[in-house]
Structures are given as C-alpha cells and as structure tokens.
Amino acid sequence: MNAAAPYVSLAGMSKSFVGIKALKDVSFDVRPGEVHALLGENGAGKSTLIKMMSGLYAPDAGTITVDGRQVKFASTRDASAAGIATVYQELLLFPELTVAENVFLGNYPRRPGGWIDWGEVRARTRALLDQLDTFDLDVDAKVLTLSVAQRQRVEIAKALSKNARILIMDEPTASLVESDVQRLMTVVRQLRERGVGIVYVSHRMSEIFALADRVTVLRDGGFVGTRDIGEVDEAKLVSMMVGRPIDSLFPKAEAAIGDTVLEVRNLNHGRHVRDISFSLRRGEILGVAGLVGSGRTELALTLFGMTPATSGEITLEGKAVRITSPRQARDLGIAYVPEDRGQQGLVKQMAIRKNVSMALIEHFSTGIFIKAGEEAQRALAAVKRFSVRCRNIGQAVGELSGGNQQKVVIAKWLETSPKVLILDEPTRGVDVGAKAEIHTIMGELVKQGVAILMISSELPEVLGMSDRVLVISGGCITGEIARADATPERVGMAMTAHRAGEAA
Amino acid sequence: MMTTAVDLPPTRPVSGVQRPGFLRRLFSDYGQELVVLGAIVALFAVVTLVNPRFVSANNLTTIFSGNAYIAVAAIGMAMVIVTGHIDVSVGALIGVLATISGTLAVAGYPVWVAWLAPVLVGMAVNAIIGVLVAYARIPSIVVTLGALSILRGGLISVTGGTWITNLPPDFLIAQKDVFGLPVPLVTMVVLTVLAALWMRFSAFGRSLYAIGGNAEAALATGIPVERRTVAVFVIHGAFAGLATILFATQLQVIQSTVPPNLELTVITAAVIGGVSILGGSGTVIGSTLATILFATIGSALIFVNVSAYWLRAVIGLLILATVLADMLRRRSRI
Amino acid sequence: MNLRSLIRHETFLALLLVVVLIVLSFQSDRFFTVSNLLNQGRLMTEIGLIAIAMTFVIATGGIDLSVGSILGLTAILTGVFWQNVGMPLPAAAAAAIAVGTLAGFVNGAIITRFGVPPLIATLATLALYRGLAEGISQARSVRGYPDWFYVLGQGEVLSVPTQLWILAAAAVVASIILAYTRWGRTVYAIGSNEVASRFSGLSVERTKLALYTASGFAAAVAGVIFVSRVSTTRSDMGTGIELDAITAVVLGGTSIFGGRGTVVGTMIGLCLIQALKNGLSLAGVKGDGTIMLIGAVLILAILASNLFERSGTR
Amino acid sequence: QSPWTGGDELPTNPLACDATPAKVASKPYDGGKPTNAPDRKGKTLKVVDVPKLVGIGYFNATSKGIADAAKEMGSMEAKTDGPSKANIDDQITLIDNYITSGVDGILFAANDPVAIAPVLKKALAAGINVVGYDANSTPDARQWFVNQAEFNGIAKAMVDSMAKEAGEDGAFAIVTSTFTTPNQARWISEMAAYQAKCHPKMKWLETVEAQEDNILSFNQTNTLLNKYGDELKGVFGMTSVATPAAADAVTQAKKCGKVAVVGLATPNAMKPYVSTGCVKSVVLWNPVDLGYAAAYVLRATADGTLAAGATSVKAGKLGDLSVINGSEILLGAPTVFTKDNINNFDF
Numbered sequence A: 001m002n003a004a005a006p007y008v009s010l011a012g013m014s015k016s017f018v019g020i021k022a023l024k025d026v027s028f029d030v031r032p033g034e035v036h037a038l039l040g041e042n043g044a045g046k047s048t049l050i051k052m053m054s055g056l057y058a059p060d061a062g063t064i065t066v067d068g069r070q071v072k073f074a075s076t077r078d079a080s081a082a083g084i085a086t087v088y089q090e091l092l093l094f095p096e097l098t099v100a101e102n103v104f105l106g107n108y109p110r111r112p113g114g115w116i117d118w119g120e121v122r123a124r125t126r127a128l129l130d131q132l133d134t135f136d137l138d139v140d141a142k143v144l145t146l147s148v149a150q151r152q153r154v155e156i157a158k159a160l161s162k163n164a165r166i167l168i169m170d171e172p173t174a175s176l177v178e179s180d181v182q183r184l185m186t187v188v189r190q191l192r193e194r195g196v197g198i199v200y201v202s203h204r205m206s207e208i209f210a211l212a213d214r215v216t217v218l219r220d221g222g223f224v225g226t227r228d229i230g231e232v233d234e235a236k237l238v239s240m241m242v243g244r245p246i247d248s249l250f251p252k253a254e255a256a257i258g259d260t261v262l263e264v265r266n267l268n269h270g271r272h273v274r275d276i277s278f279s280l281r282r283g284e285i286l287g288v289a290g291l292v293g294s295g296r297t298e299l300a301l302t303l304f305g306m307t308p309a310t311s312g313e314i315t316l317e318g319k320a321v322r323i324t325s326p327r328q329a330r331d332l333g334i335a336y337v338p339e340d341r342g343q344q345g346l347v348k349q350m351a352i353r354k355n356v357s358m359a360l361i362e363h364f365s366t367g368i369f370i371k372a373g374e375e376a377q378r379a380l381a382a383v384k385r386f387s388v389r390c391r392n393i394g395q396a397v398g399e400l401s402g403g404n405q406q407k408v409v410i411a412k413w414l415e416t417s418p419k420v421l422i423l424d425e426p427t428r429g430v431d432v433g434a435k436a437e438i439h440t441i442m443g444e445l446v447k448q449g450v451a452i453l454m455i456s457s458e459l460p461e462v463l464g465m466s467d468r469v470l471v472i473s474g475g476c477i478t479g480e481i482a483r484a485d486a487t488p489e490r491v492g493m494a495m496t497a498h499r500a501g502e503a504a
Numbered sequence B: 001m002m003t004t005a006v007d008l009p010p011t012r013p014v015s016g017v018q019r020p021g022f023l024r025r026l027f028s029d030y031g032q033e034l035v036v037l038g039a040i041v042a043l044f045a046v047v048t049l050v051n052p053r054f055v056s057a058n059n060l061t062t063i064f065s066g067n068a069y070i071a072v073a074a075i076g077m078a079m080v081i082v083t084g085h086i087d088v089s090v091g092a093l094i095g096v097l098a099t100i101s102g103t104l105a106v107a108g109y110p111v112w113v114a115w116l117a118p119v120l121v122g123m124a125v126n127a128i129i130g131v132l133v134a135y136a137r138i139p140s141i142v143v144t145l146g147a148l149s150i151l152r153g154g155l156i157s158v159t160g161g162t163w164i165t166n167l168p169p170d171f172l173i174a175q176k177d178v179f180g181l182p183v184p185l186v187t188m189v190v191l192t193v194l195a196a197l198w199m200r201f202s203a204f205g206r207s208l209y210a211i212g213g214n215a216e217a218a219l220a221t222g223i224p225v226e227r228r229t230v231a232v233f234v235i236h237g238a239f240a241g242l243a244t245i246l247f248a249t250q251l252q253v254i255q256s257t258v259p260p261n262l263e264l265t266v267i268t269a270a271v272i273g274g275v276s277i278l279g280g281s282g283t284v285i286g287s288t289l290a291t292i293l294f295a296t297i298g299s300a301l302i303f304v305n306v307s308a309y310w311l312r313a314v315i316g317l318l319i320l321a322t323v324l325a326d327m328l329r330r331r332s333r334i
Numbered sequence C: 001m002n003l004r005s006l007i008r009h010e011t012f013l014a015l016l017l018v019v020v021l022i023v024l025s026f027q028s029d030r031f032f033t034v035s036n037l038l039n040q041g042r043l044m045t046e047i048g049l050i051a052i053a054m055t056f057v058i059a060t061g062g063i064d065l066s067v068g069s070i071l072g073l074t075a076i077l078t079g080v081f082w083q084n085v086g087m088p089l090p091a092a093a094a095a096a097i098a099v100g101t102l103a104g105f106v107n108g109a110i111i112t113r114f115g116v117p118p119l120i121a122t123l124a125t126l127a128l129y130r131g132l133a134e135g136i137s138q139a140r141s142v143r144g145y146p147d148w149f150y151v152l153g154q155g156e157v158l159s160v161p162t163q164l165w166i167l168a169a170a171a172v173v174a175s176i177i178l179a180y181t182r183w184g185r186t187v188y189a190i191g192s193n194e195v196a197s198r199f200s201g202l203s204v205e206r207t208k209l210a211l212y213t214a215s216g217f218a219a220a221v222a223g224v225i226f227v228s229r230v231s232t233t234r235s236d237m238g239t240g241i242e243l244d245a246i247t248a249v250v251l252g253g254t255s256i257f258g259g260r261g262t263v264v265g266t267m268i269g270l271c272l273i274q275a276l277k278n279g280l281s282l283a284g285v286k287g288d289g290t291i292m293l294i295g296a297v298l299i300l301a302i303l304a305s306n307l308f309e310r311s312g313t314r
Numbered sequence D: 001q002s003p004w005t006g007g008d009e010l011p012t013n014p015l016a017c018d019a020t021p022a023k024v025a026s027k028p029y030d031g032g033k034p035t036n037a038p039d040r041k042g043k044t045l046k047v048v049d050v051p052k053l054v055g056i057g058y059f060n061a062t063s064k065g066i067a068d069a070a071k072e073m074g075s076m077e078a079k080t081d082g083p084s085k086a087n088i089d090d091q092i093t094l095i096d097n098y099i100t101s102g103v104d105g106i107l108f109a110a111n112d113p114v115a116i117a118p119v120l121k122k123a124l125a126a127g128i129n130v131v132g133y134d135a136n137s138t139p140d141a142r143q144w145f146v147n148q149a150e151f152n153g154i155a156k157a158m159v160d161s162m163a164k165e166a167g168e169d170g171a172f173a174i175v176t177s178t179f180t181t182p183n184q185a186r187w188i189s190e191m192a193a194y195q196a197k198c199h200p201k202m203k204w205l206e207t208v209e210a211q212e213d214n215i216l217s218f219n220q221t222n223t224l225l226n227k228y229g230d231e232l233k234g235v236f237g238m239t240s241v242a243t244p245a246a247a248d249a250v251t252q253a254k255k256c257g258k259v260a261v262v263g264l265a266t267p268n269a270m271k272p273y274v275s276t277g278c279v280k281s282v283v284l285w286n287p288v289d290l291g292y293a294a295a296y297v298l299r300a301t302a303d304g305t306l307a308a309g310a311t312s313v314k315a316g317k318l319g320d321l322s323v324i325n326g327s328e329i330l331l332g333a334p335t336v337f338t339k340d341n342i343n344n345f346d347f
C-alpha cells in the first residue's frame, strides 16, 4: 500500500458544544490516493470532525497540517483553497438555482474581465454529471424539482468540480439505492486512481470493505483507532464502534401473522401511484423495494393522506375509509415515519419532550391544557426505551445525531399506538448499533400486532426484515415476493422491470 | 398481474437531455413577470377602448415616468428581499436623502455634489443597517423598523418640515429629456436592465439567490454571507439614493417629509413582481413591471371614472387578483 | 434550552422597563402616578389587543399587515350599521365585529387555501379593506353616539379604564393559551417547522385560519373601542397601527421567523413603548425625539439580548 | 346632482355672488369653560401648541406666529409638538400627555373635530385654557376658536378666481389630500354650493385624492390633464402640498395659460410658479398671523379679558378681531397672493 506522506493531518482535535464534548483529542490523516473510511455510531463525532477539516467549525484545540504546513481555516473558502472539498451529510443545495449553478456556485469559471462563462459552466456540469453516469439530469433544471437522490448527485458533482486533492464524503450513499451506490463506488475508485485522497463516511459495512484502504473509528467523541483494512473484519469493526459485539443486524422476530389490517385496491394518485393493490396483515412486515423515484414515498404519502388518492379503495380493519389528511390517518391508526427526518419528521428547535408528544398532543392534554408532567414522563420513558443519547429531554432534537433523531421520530409515532406503521427509509444514515436497535424495536412492534410497511433502499434490510416484499417500479407494483423466495436477484429484477402491458 | 418480464438494466442514454423549449423556460423562469405584464397589457387594452387618450404620449409619460423613482427603489428592495431580508425604512430614507440633496443644491454646491450625496449617504446609512443585520444578527425587519423611526423622527426634528425651494434649474434632472425620452423613464429602464443582467449572470448576483435560498448552505459553499449581506444593503442604499434624485428633482420644490407609505408601496412592488418574500427567487424586471402596473391601475381608474371613494378598494382587488392568478399559475404547473 | 433563552429576553426586557420607569419618574413627578399610568393603559389598549393576536400570528412565522385596515373597516361599519342601516348600536357593533372577523377569516383563507405568503396576502387586503372602508363611508364620519356607548372607551369600571379590563383579560387568556395549551404548542410547532407539523398530524391549516380570524377579531374589537374612545368614526382610523403592533411584538422577543415568542414579552414591549412615549413627553422631549428613541431602543434591546444569549450559549 | 357627495353633513351656506357680506346672525357663546382654573392673570403661561401634524410648511408658519406672539408678550412659554402624520390617535395621545404634564394652555388644530373633543374636555376639566385655530373641534370642547376665514369665504374666493381665469363655462378638477380631511371636505362642499349658485355654467369634472404627497399630486394632476386634454381649463389645489405640485404639472406639460391653477398654498412654495406667471393667484390667509392671533386669544382667555359675550378681542399688531358664531374669532379675509405681493411674504 502506498505510504505516501499524508496530505492533511489533524492532531489532538477537540470540540465542544453547549454541555456536550463532541470530540476529544482525535487524530486523523489522509494520504493522497487513498480512501480513508471514518466510522462510528451516530453522534460519535464524525461529522463534527469533518466540519473542522472543511473550515465550517473552528476547533477548540488541535492542529491541522496541510502538505506539511500548519494551517488555520477561517472559513470553508480557506479549506477549499487548500484543496479540500466536502459533500456534507445534510445536502446543502440552493433550490431556486439550476443544477449547473449549484455545481459551480462560488467557483465559477470566468472569462477575461471577470464575467462568468456560462457556456463553460453548463458544459462542465454536463461532463461532471456524465462522469457520475447521470445522463438524465438537465443541467438547467432548478434543484427544487429534483428528488433526494438526484440532489445527492448534484452535491457530488459540486465537490468533484473543485478538482480537490482531498474529497470528504459524509454518508454519500445514505439516500442512494444499490445500483447508484455501485456507480458512486466506481467514481470513488477513479478518483483514487487520480491521486485524490478520499474521506469516506458510511454506515454500510459492505461499502467500507469494498472501498477503504484504511479505517478510523470514533466512539463517543473519542479516538478508538486507525487500522489498515486488511487488519480488520466486520465483527471487529462493529465491536470497535459499539464497544461490544453485535449478534445480528437484522434480528428478525418471529411474530404471529394475523388478520388483514389494511387492504388497498387499485389505488391511484398522479403519475407515481398507479393502480396499487396489496394487503397488510397484523404482525407482518411488508418490505417495499424499488429504485429511486419509483414512487414508494408517494404511495406512503397517499396512504397517509398527504396526497389523497384520486381513485381506489382503502379498507382498514374491514371498513372502507377515505383518507384525506394526516390527522385523519393518525386517527385511523396509521403512522408514517417520513424519509426526510429534518424537514418532515422533526421540529428541530423544539425539545425532545415536545417532539415526542407532538403527534398525539390531545392525548397529553386535559381539555385544552397540556399535562407537562405526563408529557415529560412519557418522553423520559421513550428516551429510555430507545436509548436515545441526549443530555436530557429538554434538549432540542436538532442537536442530536442522525440516528438518535430517527429514534425520536419513531418514538413520536409509537405514542399514537398505530395499527399500521409506515416506515420510509427507517435506518437511512443510522449507525449499525442504532440500526440493530431500530430493527429490534420493529420486531417488538410486530409481536404486539402492529402491521409494518417498510420502505427501504437498502436491499439487505428489505430482505432481512420483511415477511413479504413488494416491489415497485414506475409507480406500479412489479412484484410481490414471499420471504422464502426473496433473493437479491429476484427483487433486483422486479425493481428494474416494466409492467408488462396488460399481458399477465 | 405481476410481470415477470425483465429488462436489462437501462441502457446508457446519449449524454445530455433535451432542454425544454424556449417558451417553456420563459414561462417557468419568468412566470410572475408575465402575469404582471399580462395584467398591464390587459388594462391598457380595456382602458384604451373606453378612452383612447389613455395611450397618448403624455399619459404614457405620466405612467412610466411619474413613478420611476418607486421602480428604482424597488430594484434595491428586490435584491434585499431575494437575499432573504426586508427593509421597511426605505421611505423614510428617501425623505432624508431628498432633504440632504436639496439642501446642498440650494446651498450652491455643484449639482453633481447634490446628486452624489444622496447616493453616498444612502449607502452609508444602509451599511450600518447591513452590519446590524449581518454581524449582529438582528432580523432585518427589526433593524429597519427601528431605522424607520429614527430616520422619520430625525428628519422632522432637523428640518422642522421646512420645504426646500429655489432649486437651481440644472439640479432638476428628472424634468429633462434624453433622446427625446424623459430622464426618469430612461433611468428606470437602464437601471432595471443592468440590475437584471447583473443578478442573472454575475457571480455576485447569483450568490444573492444562494444566500436567500439557503444561507447555511451558502456559508458552507464558501460564500462570504455576512459581507454579501452588508453589500446588498449598501447597494440597496445606492438605489435609494438614485431613486431620491428622481424623486427630488421632479418638482421645483422638495417636501421635507417622509412620503407617506412609500416603503409599503416599494415592498408591494417587489413582491407583486414575483420576488419571493422567503428569499431566493424573483427578478428586478418583475418589481419594475409591478411598479408600472400600479401606476397603470392608478391612472386607469381615473380614466374609467371609478368613483374616487372606491379607488383604493379596486386597487386592492386588482393586487389580490394578480397574486391569486400567480398562485393558480404555480399550482397548475405542479 | 429554548425555554431558558426565551425567559432571558423577557427578563431582560422587564429589567429595562423597570429602569426606564425609574428614570422617567425622576424626570417628571407626574409620570409615576396611578392616574397617569391607568390613562396610558387606556391609550394602549387598541394596539395591545392587536399585538396580542399578532404575537400568535408571528409565532407561526406569519404576519398580518391588514389589521389597521380591518380596524378602520369595523369602525366605519359600526357607524354605518347604526346610523344608515338603523340597527340598534349594540347590534351594529356586533355586526361590525363580525365583518371584521370575517375579514380576518378571508386573510386566513387566502393564505391557507391558495398558499399565498401572509405578507403578500395581507399587503393586498391592507389596500382592499381600507378601500372598502373609504368606499362605504363616502368620506363621511358618523358621530353623536349615545352616551352609554362611551363607557367602553372613555369610562371606568372600579376606577380603572373600561378597556384596560378587556386588555388585561385578553392578555391573561392569551398568554395561558400560548404557554399551556395544545393550541399554543401547535402555534410554536408550525412556526418552527410547518412541514413537520403537518406530517405529525397537526391541523396546520385550521390553526392558521383560526389565528388570522382571531387577528381580524382582535382588530375589530379594537376598532369598536377606538370609536368609543374618540366618539367618532373615520375611514382612516388605525392607519399604520400594524407597524406599532409589530414593533411591540418583536421588541417583546417574538421571533419574526416564528417558533418563539410570548404574550408576556409582547405586553412588556408594549408597556415599554407606551412608557417611553408618555414619560419622555412629560419630561419635555418632543414627539419626533421620542420616535427616534423608540427606534433606537428597539434595535438596542434586540441587540443586547442577542449578545446576552450568544455569550450564554457559545 | 352635485359632483361632490363627501364631507360631513353640515348644511352649506354659499355667500352672495356679489361682494355683499354675509349676514352674521349673532349667537350666544357656545364654547366650553375650564373648571377650577387658577387665576392666571398676568402670570407666565406654559402653553403647548399641537397642530395637525408637524413637518409641513403651513404649520411651521402657525408655529412661528405663536412663537412671535409669545416673545412679544413676554409672558408665555410656547412650544409646538405634533404628530408626524395627520393622525387622530397620535394627536390625542400627545394632548393627553401635556394635560398630565400640567400646562396652562393648549392651542390645537384638530385632525377631527369630534375625535379630539373628549381629550380637550379633559383638558378643560383639568383647568387648562383651550383655544383652537385652523381646524375646529366641537364648540363645547374648547373655549375659543380662531377662524382663519370662513369656509364659504374661502370657497367664494377660490371659485371666483377660477371663473375669472378659466372662464365662466370652463371645466375644472380638484386635487385634494384625502376626502376625510375635514377642512378640505368643508371647503369643497362650500365650493360646490357656491359654484352651483353663482357660476352655474362651469363644469365640475372630478375630484382626486393625492394624500399629503407632492409627487402623487403631480402624477394625479398629469393624469387629469391627459384624460381631459383641452377640455380641462382649471385645477384647484386644496392643500399646500397639492397646489405647487399641480402648478408644476401644468408647467411641465407646457400648459401655462391654458390651464389655470388656483389653490390654497403657502407663498414660499408657490413663488416659482407665480413668478413665471403660470399661477396667477394663490389664496391663503397668513398662517403666521393665524398662530399669532391664536396665542393672543389664549392670553386673553387666561387673563379673563376675553369671556363669554365679548364681541372683539385685541390681538397685538393685528388690532381688534371680531367674535363671530358665538365662540369663534375671525382672523379676517383670506389674502390673495399675486406676482406683485408674493415676495413680501416668507412662510
């Protein structure tokens, strides 16, 4: 392996937020032409470390050395000038600007006289997107019209545009499906060939082993160790991260499957929910697989009353219902944990306590008054039950790490004691430990008779947790596969299948 | 029902997608501007049928030129709003600047000094506002509400409301013509075009949309958000200064008071012109068109003999109609 | 964390108010007298009622610029219903308040039904409602109300101005609602993240509709009180009152971006402004000087509390 | 049908078409009376002057007159403080504050005659001497009102001037501030009545609002010129803001001599237009004299020399002013400023 001198090295980095020591004395370095994976549970401090490396946060202590010289980054501009580019975990794009503008913003190719060369901007964006195998994205489209996955790619193109020596990617694959992950990994390998050093954060072990040259593990803001990839295996990494071994990522609980709770017949909404029919039974986990943009989220939104169905029937426990608002869905016993945690799932400025009680605030009230005591009690119980890592229940949820935020969203919806729980990408960006915990929670729920509809882009998760798999493509169901028959190949084929006319 | 037919993974399409047609892009990028323009054209058509004098050269001058100063002020306001801020003090500022300008002109300074002064002072005042917004992180509406009181109170206590008369004829540039067109009209058009191009194609202009769209992301992208925020307020101050020149040189006297409700008029022009009040979108073409729309409405209602008592109600209705038309247009697009 | 920082601004403001009261009492011995203070309460009631409703509206991240026009419209209608239509005065006032409330409801409907941003919607209805007031009144004022009607605006109950009781009751009820009920919680949730609130099954649209309606109601009640206080109706009543109310609300610590703010803060802000207006005038400062000072206090108070907060958290 | 329907519903009282003065029916004193006012005879009075708004030329002039009179008498400390917008509420609040602060006398120009009454009554009840000028309140809410010129007198002067300049069958329009401004509304009503009676062939086209905004007044005048073309022979400016703007519009439209501008305005603002000959005559009483008289009336009231039943009052250099309408003091006839005399005035 190359033993080139590190291009960037960080030593003794520490950072505190109010009341929380996010990072304690961590050292880290990246060499040119390597992929250095950064691992750790949610809240371990990965993003914090990265933000200091890219000039967004100023460290409380520690030194940054670039190419042998000690530097201080006053802003992201300094880091950028030093050859460090970042794809952040929270996508930082500008909805009203076009794809091309987003890619080159702050870094436009100029013509003499300082004018922006717009032709060049568009052409180079096109080239970058092509490099990412993203031929179907219009460089003049406004970003607000793109899906999450498409935005992700714009974000990567943006980082690539800077011809960086070091590219930091904070969970770049969190919202990508398998085939896109493969494409991305190809890109990463190409960059490595070109001598770019890559910092790669992911909670997906398979990617780590497929890409990384070295791994560094953080735990609770502390430095656990840096290893060559050859020295470790999955179990070893997991125990470094969690501090204990984990038996199974997909603890499939055997629950008795009961009567049909939800029955959907010929459901339609717009172009993305077309003639959908399926049924869901008590104690069952129905996995929903599909490519990005296949319309899985739209299906969930229709069931949840956000985008009421234009036609079709929904039967809940034998009664025909028309669901026209989330509130009504909730009253009927349907809960939805959305895919976009920050925007849809949580009120980030509000305390954990208030978020937990939010979906069923009536429940925590006598008359119109909120019972603050009971609210606190329940929140405390939820925090304990899901082992949410936080200072106290008065902490704003925005300050928690991704996985812990996700647990709060799930806790919120479980307060409504739903009959049907729709989980949209329940473990996106969630670390192995928390992922296993969330899966365990799902197991407990089905044992209590809850019916779960789980949308996931992570095939192992779909296969590992589902009793049955529903595959969606282009807004239509293209496969319904029992657990026993659900192999990656079969599901994968159905995902890319078109509905075969009216033939079958 | 379920298909078993399997296609191979999608074959690689040819690089590049077709760009949507010119008209479609025009509609999606300038939808609100077109709505406003449509409203203007419709009004012109209807009123001209009633009274052809409506499109006489004189009346066109009155409509386009008489409110040019509002349009110029609205350009700066549009930029501020695009950046995600607002300024409710601009009316008071223009009152103050007009007094400064007129006082200098009467005191015998060269007219270019009297013209330059409001621009510079406007920039200076707004620099302070910008610093308070950008670095002290006080919401712009709070800062400018405060500034409104300070400027308004200050103007009265300094001038006591004495009017400025005896303005030197050279000073009255708004009454002159260039190329046979009134100066205010030319100024409005030139400034609008320049500002529109600048906002559309310059790096600085684009960064304003970025800041308004997502300030946090702008910071992470390396845009100096604070400096740009101060800069946009300073530019807005310069436009307020330019607006002041048109305002103060239109008549042979300058009223040393704050023009009533000017700030609301300017803000309304910007937002009806399509500048999103949440920041991040809109153009100065829209704000100028909206100013012209208001001027057209004001003139049209006199021409069609709407009872003066109901005038304001009709204006309100028309504004509301424009807003709703835009909302429906947006909705039909989604 | 959130709550603590809120309390800080209000505490700071309350301290400022105390300091201002003390300083002003030294400036004029007629300032800190019961009758003067009660009288100030009478004068600030209309703005106060509007500001209370505005606190809710701004806490959801909205704004209502049309309140001054609704006030004017209500005032005119009170007179027109009574004099021209011939309704008994109580019925006329009630009907006018109903129309004012409806005007607020229309604001809410435009905002929630058509998704028009509140600032734009109420900027448009600001013109519309004022225009209606002018059109309906035909520039005539209505005068000569029966004496009993003036009890509301000029009379006293238990030697406290009648309308001050109304303001106090409204303030108490509103602060309880905002602080302790699920409606209040919904308001803050909408203000912090409207999408997530909708996804959590909160009735976002209905809440906003109710708030703008309530804002119209508050402005309408203020309108009737105003008529009773000044014994006449004019179509230009309440012009510019929206900025006064907003000033009180933001001075009181309500975030213009929504998600935070309290009625207590608004009331302290209101009292501070009124105390400055009155006290400075008694101390011999002219109106224009007072306006300037209030502007400066607004900026400095928010600045100070920002610095205060930031030093605490960072 | 009268083109003017606004204003209050008081009856109009047009003067005779020729110069016969109106018969003044004598009326008993109908003003108010301060309760328990201390004896202020000869003592220095602390007086506040609360005009409709501060910051416009007109009220600067009245305020100057008050200051002049106070200086002359040597026994009055006068101060002007008014709202920055012509707003009933701010004016009421200000007066209320001055009552609390304990002044001896209040001079006011009411934004609304009825709205201001309660607070003025409160002043009377606190033993303060209250005198109005320029814009009246209901009579019982103040002791005296100094009337610059009677409404019908102004109306006659304006309409007669217009008839002379625009012709007996000329068409004219009016630019005013807002329809709700009481003085303007009264004048317009009286003008309508007088025109119908004495110049029936003149054509009243329309009345437009232009706030207290001179650019808007300019634009509105232009629109009127455009709309009516050569039909329009004259424009009335009803405020000191609208009149110069209207004159400027006519000047810039190169219609001097073709369109007459007649209006109420302060001479300073009108000098440019009068000196070019575009405006022939500007009607206004002297606001400095108005303020001056008001201050003297207040002094006399406090001293008790002006009491119910008096028929005249001494007002310094203005000499004796007569009492009319029960509790009003008439300043005199309005001044008509022309090219010849306008430079003698500076306000």
Ligand SMILES: Nc1ncnc2c1ncn2[C@@H]1O[C@H](COP(=O)(O)OP(=O)(O)OP(=O)(O)O)[C@@H](O)[C@H]1O
Binding pocket: A017, A018, A020, A021, A022, A040, A041, A042, A043, A044, A045, A046, A047, A048, A049, A089, A399, A400, A401, A402, A403, A404, A429, A431
């Ligand atoms: N702006 C902030 N204010 C307060 N605390 C913060 C802030 N950002 C991060 N933290 C805290 O610092 C710790 C480290 O967070 P960080 O985001 O770096 O974790 P992470 O390893 O990236 O987790 P994830 O895998 O979920 O992204 C967490 O406990 C988090 O709550």
Ligand SMILES: Nc1ncnc2c1ncn2[C@@H]1O[C@H](COP(=O)(O)OP(=O)(O)OP(=O)(O)O)[C@@H](O)[C@H]1O
Binding pocket: A144, A145, A146, A147, A148, A149, A272, A290, A291, A292, A293, A294, A295, A296, A297, A298, A339, A457
């Ligand atoms: N904001 C938006 N504006 C316009 N179209 C959108 C928007 N968001 C999503 N779409 C489109 O809707 C379709 C389906 O959406 P979406 O991508 O959310 O489906 P999905 O199957 O849930 O995929 P995933 O959740 O993996 O992103 C896609 O064609 C996408 O382009």
Ligand SMILES: [Mg+2]
Binding pocket: A046, A047, A048, A089, A170, A402
């Ligand atoms: Mg992270």
Ligand SMILES: [Mg+2]
Binding pocket: A296, A297, A298, A339, A424
């Ligand atoms: Mg999805």
